[in-house]
Amino acid sequence: MKMVIIGGGPAGRSAAMEAAQLDAEVTLIEKEHIGGTCLHEGCMVICGLNDVVRFSKDSNNYQKLGIISKKPQIDYSQVADGIKKITGKIENVLKHETRQSGAEIVLGVAEIKDGNVEVNGKNYPYDKLLIATGSRPFIPPIPGVENALTYKDVLDLKEVPENLNIVGSGVIAAEFAGIFSSLGSQVKILCRKQFLSSIDPEIKNYIREHLLKGVDIQENVDVNEIIPEGASTSNGHVDGSVFLATGMTPNSEIASDMVELGSKGGIMVNEQMKTSNPSIYAAGDVVGTVSNTPVARMEGVVAARNACNISSTMDYHLIPQSLTLYYPVSFLDSGIEKSEDEFDVRIRGSAGPGSFWHVLDGETGFTKISSDLKTGDITRVSSISPASRTTIPYLAKMVKDGYKTTDFDDFIETHPSTDAIYKLLHFLSKYG
Template sequence: MKMVIIGGGPAGRSAAMEAAQLDAEVTLIERKHVGGTCLNEGCMVICGFNDVVKFHKDSKNYQKLGIISQESSIDYSKLVKGIKQTTGKISNILKHETQQTGVEMVMGEATIREGVVEVNGDEYPYDKLLIATGARPFIPPVPGAEHASTYKNVLDWKEIPPKLNIIGSGVIATEFANIFSSLGSEVKILCRNKFLSNIDPEFRDYIAKHLLPGVEIQENVQVQEINPDEASTSQGTVEGKVFLATGMTPNSEIVEGMVEIGPKKEIIVNKQMKTSDPSIYAAGDVVGTVGNTPVARREGIIAARNACDISATMDYSLIPQSITLYYPVSFIDSGEEPSEDEFDVRIRGSAGPGSFWHALDGETGFTKISSDLQTKEITRVSSISPASRTSMPYLAKMMLDGYKASDFDDFIETHPSTDAVYKLLHFLSKY
């Protein structure tokens, strides 16, 4: 079976390696960068910035405590150069890793016609086709929007902007506000509705107060016009560079007219990642489901298995999510409405790896777990701690498999740890 995959990001690469291991003849086509948005413009770029930001914040704290005598300063051009070098190295590793499984990799722009993909004048016939072309920043229909930046060109900036106005209210807006406020920018977040509306209000308030100190958050703001160094809004004019974090638009144009496309330009798929054309599958950000890398990888694997006639189904329940800040903010939600029997327990973060020195000022995060007292089922978990991103996916898996709070009665953690999850579960098991 010949399978052609367009897009070398997490969904496409995972699908290519899975299909190759299932003995398909796989060709993976990538237009620009192996690793996709996550590696080259998104998640890993955020991680690169955040590592330096955390060191910078720590040095300020240690200097304030008298532990070190000098405060660090940031060379933005060298920081950007280092991020590009690192992501480039990882991209080469991913390319080699993919080819080692027997996948043929082709770099270039793809076009599709019935049963054939053409790249650089060469034709690649297929039995099954997977579209994993990702998404791009959504540019709102605001006059002057072309003057604004997005995550795609932040590595092209020559310096840290003195003033930065971030239009958006979600994860991307929050992460970049943290980065550039820590680097010295005067940052405003301009939210059309409510800031971080999809997370627990307690955690939203903690983020605004403790993890984004100095960032001005304005809610219910309508942006009316964008200029090179300012934006006009319903609450007045704000000076400074404008950064758009207003959502994503799927890159589905390549199959327009071939498969069903949704109202937000997402490719419509079922839980087997099949499109309306029986020979075409789609996975990753282009299908507009949950926009994160682990979900894209899983969707790619599900698509590859079904394309190779192995039945598999995508499950979107209990997906752990996070926001990359000084402490990772991680959360799981069962999606069920709180019942009268739901019981919340919470605990403040304690001193340990990553938070020891912040015990002095109380900035150690906290964790909250919700459980149904009748069924003992865990319904929601949210945590702000250095270990939250590590523990959350395992807890999601245990919740998915039907574990109850009582099953954690004899749980033993790895010490030292600042993750309070085990303490709260032990407490809930007594009820």
Template sequence: MDITVIGGGPAGRTASIEAASIGENVTLIEGSAIGGTCLNEGCMVVCGLNDVSKFLNDAKNFENLGIIKNNYEFSFKEVTKGVKKTVGKISHVLETETKDAGVKIINGVGKLKEDYVVLNNENLKYDKLIIATGARPFIPEIEGAENGITYKDILNLTEIPEELIIIGSGVIAAEYANIFSNMGSIVHVLCRNQFLSILDKNIKKYVTKNLLPDVNIHENLQTNKIYKDHVSTDKGEINGKVLFATGMTPNSEIAVDMVDINEKGHIIVDDGMQTSHESIYAAGDVAGKIGNTPISRAEGVIAARNACGIHSKMEYTYIPQAINLYYDVSFVSSNNKDEGVEGYIPGSAGPGSFWRVLEGMTGLTKININENRDINELYSISPSSRTSMAYISKLLKEGQNIDDFDDFIEVHPSTDAIYKLMRFFARFE
């Protein structure tokens, strides 16, 4: 069977490898570089910049403690150069890995027809098609919006903006506010509503106070006009270069005449990632379920299996998520939240947080459990929470509740306070 996948990001690449491993003839079409937005412009770029941001934060702390004297010069141009080089190497590895799995990769932008894709003046026939074309930055309709930049432009900057205005209130806004404030910019975050509304109020308070202490956060504010070096709002003017972090727009135009699309532009799929067309599937950001890389990969696998005739269903319970700041801010929650009992404790001293004990900044862990002792919500802020939360998510998916953690044995030393809080609740009725 001939399976064509459009898009070489996390969803498309994973779908291609999965279909090839099943034994089908797979062609992957990618218009740019393998790895998609996550690798080339998004998650991995944030990781590279945040590593430097953390170093600068640590260096400042060690200087305040009298441990070191800072005489270094910081070059943002060299940072972006290094990020590009590293991303390029990873992309090459992913491309080689994909080809070794038996996938044929073709570069180009195709046009979709009933049972074939028009690409480079050729008609590529398919039996099943998987659309994984991702998404692009959403630009709000604000006068002067052309004066702003998005995450796609970050690596083209040659120096740190003296003043930066981030329009947006979610994860991307928080991550770039953290990076640029640590690198020396005066940062303002302009939120139309509330900043980081996805977080519990206590967790948000910790984040804004301890992890984004130098960031100026403006909530319930309307941006009226954007200029090259400032913006006007309903509460006055603010100076700075504008970075949009206002969400994503799905790249679904290729399929607009072939499948059903919702009002936000996402391709509508069922729990098997099948569209309204029996031979077409969609996965990742273009399908608009939960916008993160692991979900995109999982959806790619489900789409590939169903396209190959192997019945599989995508499940979205207890999805672990994280915000990439000085400490990881990680969380997981049940889809069906009930009223429950809350508890929280400070983070532990250990690798990555030892030298923050003196200022009382070791993180925070908070839990909410219902009357059946199931976990409604779990938040953890620590250097290790991103990894811990993924395994906690797996246990929760398998039906574990608070009582199952009474005999949990941790690895020591660790900054993970999750197990401490769980064991505490497990010992009390």
């Protein structure tokens, strides 16, 4: 079976490796970089920047405590160059892994033509085709929007902007606000509606008061015009660079006349990642489900298995998610409507690796768990701590497998740890 995959990001690459291992003849086509947006412009770039931010903030705290005498100076251009070198090295590893699995990598712009994909003048016939072309920044119809930056421009900046006005209200807006405010920018977040509207209000308040302290967050603001020196808003004029964090647009144009698209431009798929065209599958950001790299990988695997006639379905229940700030903000929601038997417990973050030196200023994080006291079901979890991004996915798996709060009565944690989740679960196991 010949399978052609367009897009070398997390979804496409995972699909290529899975299909190749299932004995398909796989061609993976990528127009620019293996690893996609996540590696070269998104998640990994934010991780690289945030590591430097954490070092900078820790150094500032150590200076206040008299531990060090001088705070190091950050050279942003060197940071950007270093991130590009590191992501380039990671890309080489990904290429090697992909080829080792048996998939062929072809670099170039793909065009779909009558059962073939053409790249650089060469045809690649397929029995099954997977579209995994990702997404790009959504550019709102604002006069002068061409003067604004997006995440694609971050590593090309020569220095940290003195003033940065971020248009948006979601995860991307929060993450870049945390990074640039910590690097010295005066940051405003201009939200058309509410800031981080899908996050638990108590967690959101902690983010505003502790992790984005100093960031001016303005809600219910319309941006009327963007100019090189700033923007005109419904709250008045703002000076400085404008950064768009206004969401994503699926790169679905390549197959728009071959498959059914949704109202927001994403390729419509079923739970097997099949499109309306029986020979075409789609996965990742281009389908517009959950913009999340692990989800994209799993969608790619599901698509590859079904293309190889191995039945597999995608499960979007209990997906752990996170925000990359000084401390990771991680959360899990069962989607179950809150009942009168649901009980909330909360605790300040623990002292331990990554938070020890913040005990004196109280900046150790915050964790909250909701549970149904009658059934013992864990319904919602939100955690802000150095360990939260590691802890939450395992908890999600356990909840999926039917674990109740009572199953944590004899739970033994590793120590030292900044994970406060086990403390709350241990309490709930006795209280329930």
